[in-house]
Amino acid sequence: MEFGLSSISDKSVLKLDPRTKLCLLIAISLIMVGGKTVGVEYILRVICAAIPFVLLLTVRHIKSALIYVVLIAFSVFCEGSVIPNISGAPNLILMILCGIISRFVPGYMMAGTQYGQPLSASL
Numbered sequence: 224m225e226f227g228l229s230s231i232s233d234k235s236v237l238k239l240d241p242r243t244k245l246c247l248l249i250a251i252s253l254i255m256v257g258g259k260t261v262g263v264e265y266i267l268r269v270i271c272a273a274i275p276f277v278l279l280l281t282v283r284h285i286k287s288a289l290i291y292v293v294l295i296a297f298s299v300f301c302e303g304s305v306i307p308n309i310s311g312a313p314n315l316i317l318m319i320l321c322g323i324i325s326r327f328v329p330g331y332m333m334a335g336t337q338y339g340q341p342l343s344a345s346l
Contacts, residue, residue: 237281244333247274252330260302269299272325275332291332298324 251271258268272295279288298321306318 236283237278239278244278247278248330248333251275251333255329256326268325272329275329279332287332291328294324294328297321298328 251274254267254271258264258271260268276288276291276295279285279291301317301321302325306314306321309317
């Protein structure tokens with residue numbers, strides 16, 4: 224016999240309550256948007272960027288997880304080594320592109336691990 228809300232899909236390997244995922248979504252979005260790219264905050268951003276990848280793998284969205292890793296790796300590589308070495312308009316365009324990817328894509332992918340029906344049932 225099961226108690227509580229059991230509207231989580233059987234497809235998932237890691238069974239997290241939708242409200243927990245919603246709290247993670249808010250926390251990851253705040254840290255990724257407001258975090259810096261140097262020091263301890265950079266390590267925190269890397270950890271927060273890894274959480275959506277793990278959750279995408281647990282709900283068996285392999286293709287989405289691979290696309291996410293490629294986007295984040297591209298963004299981190301460009302922010303760390305390409306942007307400091309170029310100047311002018313290409314620098315501005317690349318900085319805007321990498322900033323959008325590294326700050327907003329983790330929250331978007333985190334929302335992709337959530338299904339609407341379990342969320343509405345748990346609220």
